[in-house]
Amino acid sequence: MEETIAQFGTQWFGAAWPSLWLVIWTLVKIVAIVAPLLLAVAYLTYFERKVIGFMQVRMGPNRVGPLGLLQPIADGLKLLFKEIIFPSWADKKVFVIAPMLAFAPALAVWAVVPFNDALVLANIDASLLYILAISSMSVYGVVLAGWSSNSKYAFLGAMRAAAQIVSYEIAMGFALIVVLMISGSLNLTDIVHAQQKGWFADRGLAFLSWNWLPLLPLFVVYFVSGVAETNRAPFDVAEGESEIVAGFHVDYSGMAFAVFFLAEYTEMILVAVLTSLLFLGGWSAPFGGLPDSAWWLVGKTCFMLFFFLWFRATFPRYRYDHIMRLGWKVFIPLTVVWIFVVGIWMLSPWNIWK
């Protein structure tokens, strides 16, 4: 269907304004990604409340619509109609820009995320590098929000967030280096393709050929760093409500506040998708004989997202210095050592990634 529309457009517009069609076609594709994404974000909040509710022996939302399914919509509407209050002596311009700065990178990263062999907005060669570059931009939103609010709690939250996100970026980056070493590519589609072959894949057990097994420590490091990057429990010190009330967004209200949450949940989905792509074989079917499909990717993403919620329901919050210690003294040495281990493995006769 996608090709039909493309051909149709090229025929109609192509002759007169080829570049105009390109713009329109790209915009259509952006909407086709962002609209389901925002819907997924809305229903991730519903899913979270239901799952945590179940774990905490309570109901979760069940009043708005059947089974409470309209709750995210109601929440969104409520926040839309609320006033955005500016604290006195806040830096108004920065105060307004900060939520956008948090949300925009979270959306921009999706440009290079492939959903199956063909379905990707921009199939660029260095997509992994692009993801690293853009996703680390989101810390600016948090830091500027904390700074511009003119509140001491927000300020502390911003300081914590800055230190934490920057530290975990390193561990995350090192984990990704190993992935690109064994895949020989920075392109996400190629990384998934590289996971589809191997000794187990030839014998119909494709899920054992995926990166998670040979790179198990890195899989864990990457995912935990991802949780830390998104400021989710147990690493939610930047907004730790029992210590610094709500951290960087303590003075935000209405839609400006909601945008921070949109950014957080978009990033959660992003981390889950990337984990699936990099370590769980993306859209590849787990067993030989089953067709590869984007639905596998959706399933794996939901599985990883469930962990986010599970962590939140069970773990106490880390203390700020323990997070730093975990990042710098455990994860970074571990990933560095694993780079060498995999490097030597690849040079040895037992290299499995030839």
Added chain:
Amino acid sequence: MPEFRNFTINFGPQHPAAHGVLRMILELDGEVIKHADPHIGLLHRGTEKLIETRVWAQSLPYMDRLDYVSMMCNEHAYCLAVEKLLGIKVPERALYIRVMLDEVTRILNHLLWVGCHGLDVGAMSMVLYTFREREDLMDVYEAVSGARMHAAYYRIGGVYRDLPDRMPQYAPSPWKNAATLKVVNENRQGSLLDFLEDFTERFPKYHSDYHTLLTDNRIWKQRLVGIGTVSPERALQLGFTGAMLRGSGIEWDLRKKQPYAVYDQVDFDVPIGVNGDSYDRYLVRMEEMLQANRIIRQCIDWLRKNPGPVMSDDYKFAPPPHETVKSNMEALIHHFKYFSEGFQVPEGEAYAAIEHPKGEFGIYAISDGANKPYRLKIRAPGFAHLAAMDEMARGHMLADVVTIIGSQDVVFGEIDR
């Protein structure tokens, strides 16, 4: 030369971890606490002064509102002090009822504490699990007194009435169909004692769930071990009592050292800590819940076997049975005197303390022979604990202050009075 100043923040009184209305001025160097200055008094209601204007029996409900998470224990201390002044004898059944409900209260308090402590440290599920169990015990409160929190059930000379023979059941409603009703009413078929016994059988299982969720959790231990350490000597100097003192390794429990009511007839152990840090206090309180459970079971046994009066029959100091008021002249006079003028308490002073869930809760009453107290001093355990806040928090980080507040188990009703 630039001048560096410490970062001062206002922690509370509107703060999710302020446990009510604690206001603290924290002086921070980065995130490290240089000085913690608790400001109290935001919940001051002048209880001690109010009590001076009421007849003795009327002041009892004020006790519920002191430490509003361990209501009946407060009442117990007040009753003990006044009974000491009057020198009246309380029926043994009433004493057993008091001990049983004191221990119910201890579990109530510690459940709230472990839930909120978990919430403060970030384990948000704890509070929902503990409130599920609290709901059952609240129902016990409601069954005996009619109120879920401010029971006003103990009386000078006994308790208000005997335990109910029938446990109230859930009524049908649009939210509870027949099947749900059957499940929720299943353990409410018998008397209050049956319901409570059923709870004591279920409770150890819940308790081990809490241990599974928290005790060996690495993050929980990182957050609690070595935080707010108090040496045994220092704990004594600071006037610590209760779990705060036992956490530091000093075996001091008024239920053992100065037994009141019938604590010398029930069998229980007193857990003590070793290191005096937040984690040891956590373990001490967790174990106290199991011991309280044990005491409740013994009381249930005794109460089943020994029916009897629950109120003193000295009608100078206790209201006469309501039926007799209609037919008996003397009873009518007693009734009128008791509920209007009250009773005169002999001149003198008395101090009675109980092992409250938070520590030693004492009532020091002075009577000048009138029907109202001349002066009544309330010794709130939390006050001494909170006073040590600066010492306990200094050198720790901002997040640890929250742990320490949780570990002190402060409630502002009693601190501000």
